[in-house]
Structures are given as C-alpha cells and as structure tokens.
Amino acid sequence: MTRIVQVEAIPVRLPRNLEEATGTAGSPSVLRNGASDYRWSASVPAIYSRHFETALIKVTLDNGLTGWGEAQAPLAPQVACAVADRLLAPMLVDTEFVPEPTHLSKTWHNLYGTMRVRGQTGGFMLDAISGVDLALWDLAGQMRQLSVSALxxxxxxxxxxxxxxxxxxxxxxxxxxxxxxxxxxxxxxxxxxxxxxxxxxxxxxxxxxxxxxxxxxxxxxxxxxxxxxxxxxxxxxxxxxxxxxxxxxxxxxxxxxxxxxxxxxxxxxxxxxxxxxxxxxxxxxxxxxxxxxxxxxxxxxxxxxxxxxxxxxxxxxxxxxxxxxxxxxxxxxxxxxxxxxxxxxxxxxxxxxxxxxxxxxxxxxxxxxxxxxxxxxxxxxxxxxxxxxxxxxx
CATH class of the missing domain: 3.20.20.120 (Enolase-like C-terminal domain)
Structure with missing residues (x-):
C-alpha cells in the first residue's frame, strides 16, 4: 500500500521587467502608479502584481516519488499555500494513494467537501485543491509509467x-x-x-x-x-x-x-x-x-x-x-x-x-x-x- 507522506506548498514570487511584460499574460494593461506591489490596471477592472507570482505544490509518497502541481495564484500565493498547508495537507498525509483516475476523482471530491458547508466552494480554496490535484495526477502517471495525457x-x-x-x-x-x-x-x-x-x-x-x-x-x-x-x-x-x-x-x-x-x-x-x-x-x-x-x-x-x-x-x-x-x-x-x-x-x-x-x-x-x-x-x-x-x- 502506497501512502502520502508530505504535502508542501511553496509561494513563489519572481522579479520581472514590468515594462516588457505589459500587454502579455499577468499584466495585459498599463498599471497605475503606486507604492504597492499590487496595483490597479489603468483601464481594466482588476489588479495585477508587479512580479511573477504563483503557488507550487509538492506531494511526496512513501515510495520516494514526488509529484509537482501548481495553483493559478498571480496574486497573494501565500493564501492558496496556507489553504494547502492548514486544510488540505492534514486530509492527505498518511492516506492511501491509488494511481487511478477514479481514485483521483474521489480525492478531489473529498477535498472539495472539506469546506463546502462553510461556503468555500471557489476562489483560493479551489486554487489550492487544483494545485494538489495536478501533483496527484503527476504521481499517478509516474506510478503507472504513463504520461498524464495517456492516463x-x-x-x-x-x-x-x-x-x-x-x-x-x-x-x-x-x-x-x-x-x-x-x-x-x-x-x-x-x-x-x-x-x-x-x-x-x-x-x-x-x-x-x-x-x-x-x-x-x-x-x-x-x-x-x-x-x-x-x-x-x-x-x-x-x-x-x-x-x-x-x-x-x-x-x-x-x-x-x-x-x-x-x-x-x-x-x-x-x-x-x-x-x-x-x-x-x-x-x-x-x-x-x-x-x-x-x-x-x-x-x-x-x-x-x-x-x-x-x-x-x-x-x-x-x-x-x-x-x-x-x-x-x-x-x-x-x-x-x-x-x-x-x-x-x-x-x-x-x-x-x-x-x-x-x-x-x-x-x-x-x-x-x-x-x-x-x-x-x-x-x-x-x-x-x-x-x-x-x-x-x-
């Protein structure tokens, strides 16, 4: 029986040239001036980061395999990481891992259900679940010796x-x-x-x-x-x-x-x-x-x-x-x-x-x-x- 032994969330911020990035992913428009790292767009009803931000999820099995996932977190990746650390990891560590899509689906439903009755059915909660989900698919493919697309x-x-x-x-x-x-x-x-x-x-x-x-x-x-x-x-x-x-x-x-x-x-x-x-x-x-x-x-x-x-x-x-x-x-x-x-x-x-x-x-x-x-x-x-x-x- 293979078990999950660790779930680690890594908030990432990388420097980038904002002028060069403007007009592309993560900064589609010119940003307003300000002291904050997060700034309103000058034309779009949204805020963006001056930096390249995301949240990585690393899941390790007792057989030594490591799977990598990632939550879409262009703003405040620490929040998605806190969800993964405080809510999702305790539900996963020391549980059995079965490298089958049906098991991955069951795991997704279990994680979704942890906060459903508390009203957390979107936003950062789902971002964190998605990062974990990608890591579990990565592990399933590795254990089955199949690419994820073939799986x-x-x-x-x-x-x-x-x-x-x-x-x-x-x-x-x-x-x-x-x-x-x-x-x-x-x-x-x-x-x-x-x-x-x-x-x-x-x-x-x-x-x-x-x-x-x-x-x-x-x-x-x-x-x-x-x-x-x-x-x-x-x-x-x-x-x-x-x-x-x-x-x-x-x-x-x-x-x-x-x-x-x-x-x-x-x-x-x-x-x-x-x-x-x-x-x-x-x-x-x-x-x-x-x-x-x-x-x-x-x-x-x-x-x-x-x-x-x-x-x-x-x-x-x-x-x-x-x-x-x-x-x-x-x-x-x-x-x-x-x-x-x-x-x-x-x-x-x-x-x-x-x-x-x-x-x-x-x-x-x-x-x-x-x-x-x-x-x-x-x-x-x-x-x-x-x-x-x-x-x-x-």
Missing part, C-alpha cells in the same frame, strides 16, 4: 497540440505587428490581443494586424471583462466585420445573462472559462460559449475534465487557459489539451514560457507552432527546486 486518453492522446500566440508586448502598432509577423513566420496562425486601451485603438490594431498578417490569420480579442451592456452589441458588430475568431471575457464572470444576450446579438463566438473553478460555477454561462477556457491551475485536471465534458455536450470547443505559470501548470495544460478531442488550440505566452523553462531540467518545447507533449511518465517535468527557491524574492 486520460490512452492511445487517443496526441503527441502535439497547436498553439496560438497570446498577447503582444506594449509598443507602437508597427512594433506589435512586427512581433506578430515574427511568430507567423514560425508557423503561428492564431493571435489574441487584449482590449487594454480605447476601443478605437483596439480596432485600429486589429486592422493593422490584418494588413500585416494577411487574410488567413485568425485574430481573437480578450475584452478583459470590460464591456458595458449598452455598448457590447456595437463592439461585437465591429468584431463581426473584422471576422474575429472569438471574443473572450466580454463581461464579468457572474453576468451570465449579459453573455447570453450578446451571444444572440453578434456572430463572433464568445469564449470564457478562466474565472470558473468548477462545473457548478461555469454552468450558468456555458450555453452562451462556443469556446470554453478552463485554467488547470484553478480547476485541476479532475474538474477540468468534467468541464470539458459539458463543453462537448454543448458543442463548444475547449481552449485551455494558460496565464502566469511555471512548468507544472503549463505541462498539465499541454497533457490536458492533448487528451481532449475537441481542444483545437492551446494558449502560448512567450514571456511566461521563458520563465517556466528556466526552472525545468528539460525545457518544454514549442516547435512549428505546436506544443510538444512531454513523453516521460506523469507530467514529464523535473523542477530545478534548489534554483527556484534561490530565485524567490519576498
């Missing part, structure tokens, strides 16, 4: 997944177009830009990108929850005229009715999902979506698979969300997408990818605009733990 989908798992470019670094329109063209030359055909400034600037950038990239390029827009109900239809019709491939996060996550109305009013498909941690949270908005974007650092693989099943039943595609993340979270998204039949694309953030690979023994690979699925058992990664711990700055 999910057996021989149907794909060896690679098409990538789309997410975000364009800040700069002039010509500079941003050149950046996109460089990636188009590498084989990228789909590009997502953030609605981080005025509407007129967004539409001008879309037009210049179309001129620079040609008619075959797919252009998507992440609205960053900014749209107002009175203007949303007109905004959407502008995207219709420009043949946008999707409109992401048009409204706040809880505004299910607004999503439904907009989906009926425009032709551009709606996409969302990064803010929903369970099938229960996403259910009200799901009928309005043609692209569902679970973030594995918030849903885990276990609940992410259930959300993907709902998406399939609703004839929606699955586009896993990848934002600020290190190797465990990105590798989980790669395996997840490779195992899902209706996952045509996976998000690619070049600056995040670069940081993640700094702390992996064998770097993750993107070749010819395709994520290469790690082949070794589990998530297929080995974290440079000592180097990472030395780089953390609080």
């Amino acid at each position: 999910i989908a057996a021989s149907a798992a794909r060896p690679k997944v098409p990538a789309y470019l997410s975000g364009l670094p800040s700069g002039s329109f010509p500079e941003r177009c050149r950046f996109a063209r460089d990636y188009q030359a590498q084989g990228f055909g789909c590009f997502k830009i953030f609605h981080e400034a005025a509407e007129g600037e967004l539409f001008q950038l879309l037009d210049e990108l179309r001129d620079a990239l040609g008619a075959t390029a797919q252009l998507a827009v992440d609205a960053l929850w900014r749209l107002d109900g009175s203007r949303a239809d007109a905004f959407g019709r502008q995207l219709d005229r420009r043949h946008a491939v999707w409109l992401e996060c048009p409204f706040m996550p809880e505004e299910a009715g607004a999503h439904a109305r907009l989906a009926e009013a425009i032709h551009t498909p709606l996409a969302a999902g990064e803010s929903y941690r369970t099938r229960y949270e996403i259910a009200p908005v799901l009928p309005a979506l043609r692209f569902v974007q679970p973030d594995l650092g918030r849903t885990g693989i276990t609940e992410g698979l259930r959300i993907a099943q709902l998406a399939t039943a609703g004839n929606a595609a699955v586009l896993p969300h990848v934002s600020i993340a290190l190797g465990p979270q990105i590798a989980a998204a790669i395996h997840f997408a490779a195992a899902i039949e209706n996952a045509p694309l996976l998000e690619f953030n070049p600056s995040v990818f670069e940081v993640a690979n700094r702390f992996l023994e064998e770097p993750l690979q993107v070749e010819d605009a395709h994520w290469q699925v790690p082949r070794t058992p589990g998530l297929g990664i080995r974290v440079k733990e000592a180097e990472l711990r030395a780089a953390i700055r609080w």
